[in-house]
Amino acid sequence: MKKTITNMIRWGAVLLAVLVPVVVNAIESATINVVLKDNRVVSNVVNATRIADNTTQIKILAKDIPANCKYIEIFADNAVAEKGQDGFWIMNRGLMGYFNKDNGKFSASKKYMYLPYYAMKSPQENFIAVIDGMRFEFNVNVEVVDGVYKMYPRWYISDIGFAPYEDIVITYYTLPKDADYNEMAKIYRKHRFAQNPKIKPIKERFKTQPLLEQVAKSFPVRMDFARKHFNRKKDNANFYQRGTKPWVDEKNGIKADREERAPISRHYSSGIAMMHKMKAIGLDDIFICASGFQDGGYDGRCPTTFPICKESGGEEEFKKYLAEGKKLGYVIDGHSNYTDAFTCSPDWSPDNISKSPDGKLELNGAWSGGKAYNLCLANAYEKYIKRDLPKLATLGLRGAHYIDVFTAVYPYRCCDPNHAGNRKQMAEIQDKIAQLCRDLFGGFASECGFDHIIDKVDYINYVTAPMRAKYVYKSKGMQFVDKFVPFWELVYHDIVLHNTDKVTQGTLNQDNNLILVEFGGRPIYYGVNDNNLPHIKKAYDQYMKLRHLMLEEMLSHKEVAKYIFVVSYANGEKVVVNKTKSSYTYNGVEIPAKDFRLISAKK
Template sequence: MIIKAVQHETVRLYYNEETLHIAIESNGNRWQWDEMYQPYFNIGEQTIYFKDAGCIQHFNWKTGVGEGFRTKFSNFVVKGIESPLAFETVVWIEYATQNIYFELIPIEEAHELMGNFYWPGHMAFKEDSSKWYTVINMLQGLMIPNNWPHQVDKLVFDGQMCSSAAYMPWFGQIKEHEGYIAIVCTPWDAGYQVNHPEGSDFCHIGVRWLPSMGKLTYKRSMKLTFLENCDYNDLCKVYRQYAKEQGLLVTLKEKAAKNPLVNKFIGSAIVHTGIKTHVSPDSAYYDQEHPEKNDEVVPFAVRQKQMEKLKEAGLEKVYLHLDGWGEPGYDNQHPDYLPACIEAGGWAGMKALSDKMKALNYMFAIHDQYRDYYFDAATYDRAFALQNPDGSHIEFCRWAGGWQTYICASQAPLYLKRNFTELFRHGIQLEGTYLDVFTCNELDECTHPWHTMTRKECMAYRKSCFDYLVAHDILPSSEEVIDWAVPSIVTAHYGPYAFMLWPNEKPKGIPVPLFNLVYHDCVVLPWLMKEDTPQGDYMLYALLNGGAAYLDAEKEGGALKHEIERYQQVAALQEKIAQCEMIKHEFLDENYRIQKAVYSDGTEITIDLDKGTYTIQ
């Protein structure tokens, strides 16, 4: 057994050339890969371990910025035939920061379509303790103590980075008060997996590298930063600094300097409603027992009267998000969504609503969608659908519009421009637009020769749609919050805790506001306002997180008055701290029901979910 080591200041890196395992000592605290882990990758259904390479060569690695170890793997046998595949791993300490970098570098690609690479390994993280925990960025954030009673393994979008599985591309682990943060520096073709069996005393988490266009293609990189006397707040602040260095941290103050609508939006009541519903008979949402519920139209004039009623009730700030405004109906026939719904009043009715919103000094926003590609769209052309590396296409039928595939994101900016040119031509004055799923669903890749697209290019195409709206003084938003989009978007549908989406499932962990600890002063997040839930009054979460509030404009009389009173409590605080950094979050009891958040202006919010109370200092 040959174990090599390098050291810089307080960090020492060990490499076992026989097992390919890594161990790290930082400030006297030892971290090492789980002894059962073996690095591997997939080609088709075949699993191939790094150790199975016919040729493994080890080298020292030293440059002007750091040192460590390089290993080259080649001469693999795939389905009985030697493959040209060759790649290298480099693990090294950066002198300036004492960070540990893990780099996976292609040397020669295989003839076959590659699968995932599972390297570097997961830490041996075993201790029956709530003080040993893992944090992941699924939705707003989750903390998984080692003694958490429930199983944690299945993640939304299978843990793919740049989706709602990872609002930010990092994870971390804390044992007592020592910890590390693993930042995936090349997140576009990456994912992670968590393994915490029910009743176990460990939690394993590791990164995996997805193929790009069926190949490894380019160098993949992840870095570990080790901390002393830390908790999840400290990990978030390490990533906040990283986000600054990457140009991702653009604050609301900076955005407001370019567009004063940002300040107009802060403190608004978020009214989410619609115009036309049409559910296709082959949709999963089609109501067989009550077919009359599958088609509904609410005139633009009705929504206009609701806005006038809110003004009469004393609301000075309202942001109207309008679904189903196009003739096909909500989630139908995208990207061919025009004209404005004829039965609801057509272009004239929509313009009247738009004009009234301006007269009321309210904000008018619409839902739009440039990923779902419906077979019955007027300009549907299979040649512009996403094509998988094996030449196949995704086809499914779930949403209201029925059978669909996905359109290549390279086409999204073109269709967006086409549709908005028509909206502008009809005098529709918009101050906000929601581009559905762009910051929720995973990034796509496409191999059609007319519009070949990597996942990283998909991200750029989606962002260019947001930037088109910014250029036309429209506040862009999307379904959830992904940090690659933070420089462009101002808001989102929400950035919820996991239990808000899956209230009836066993919780995967303890909700923590990881995203807000990094980006609170960059994005305005609306919060649902449900009152009587097992998890407590959702308004308390809105207050704790200094966010915006939804308001149900369909209610009447005392119910509407109650809605407004609750919104006003949230808005008063939001106006004060929306542009402040969330400095710290903490739990004040063992059951995680009393929580406190501290903001950069000194404001402290404490909530008690059992008593349904809050205090603001």
């Protein structure tokens, strides 16, 4: 049973505000619960520091966090609601819930806190809380007990692996009563831009990144060349190094019992043939991400890159493929993985791997190369990345080099004293790698919408995938979420080229196509073949009519009638999306059922 102890530690509070329209109230206090490792609770009510009429702040100094702290929870006074009240809660990429439940809980994983904020609109308060400091160590929770809601962040201090390394700062912005997630997103945007002046719109970056304009107007596809067969449900993930016998290293948690499989491949010349087919049907503006070209193919022998996959033809044939793409007017860059490390890699060494505080090698799952160990970037940056990326650039890859997972999950910490780094320090190395990619290839890309290095990211494959979790996988936890809105896009649409969710990739039914258009996303295909070429052409033709909007700030997203959405952009144009089974007239323009229309600025 938890015991409560009051007023045992000291808290501080101060910072600068990002101004928003003046209103009379704001978050005035918060209850801070510090749960210790023996499950005692240190509880303290603190007054927030007022920065403006509508802005307050809570600050917890890193030096004041007890050494035996397990986790910290912060409960703002008005971050509460009751079932049946008007309003909503919202977090992360735009997961929204109404006050319609008696009991339940939704907790976002701290691994996937893409945007560090939480917000709530209720009769008590309409606010957004923006979080700075130890952003990789917290999550956001929404709980309802007997119809009473509360929303709060929790910092998992004992999981850091290091002493607390930053002060925790929460800035609370109170909005007018009639404001909604649109205004919340714009406050978050203003806060982040003030915090990091290096964040610039795509159009501005054309001046310093000559290839970015072509990348921005192009339709993205991936061409995969080699990968090992791996069935997660049936196959054993225990691989061992080439040229050795099966071995066991219990200290490092490695148990390998079989030889790796050879990659299944297609020749680089087949990629040339496919590019000519694409060109022949009018696919003129294409950005290609070449994947599986490394030694061992896709996710095959990471972090090893060279030699270029011999099963697909080797380095010279790969260079011919890149050169031919350039002749056709295409931009081709590559897909790299500096997140995972596999025991079958020629470069395998336990020294490469992120260690937990007790010295164990840390894992993140299993892929084609076997069990995926967390590659320590502090070690790999000097040992492999600075060596291999320049060599890749000499082959002719250009556009925006894709490094898997950097923006899909929080940075992996490493507690190995020989190359230790907390998550913030690893994020700083990710930032260096992203800049190196821009210098060498012209741009940088990654998987999802984590915004810790957003000023260096040019495109992502998708923002994140809660829609797939809710509608396809029927995730039990996701049923607490009532809807999704483009909060991330309202912040970053004109900063990073993006697709919306896993349900908006590849060949789409019309319902998912309308989600893609509503959220301002660009299509993407993870493969090109004779069967999907007609579908790619159809998606390409639609995208050509909308691609100019990828460079414009998304100003607002409004549901003007049930399942009728109007999305406004900074150039004055609007996209009206009709998800109903009947036509709808907007300002004299008929929007057919299950369709959309681009409305000019004059309408």
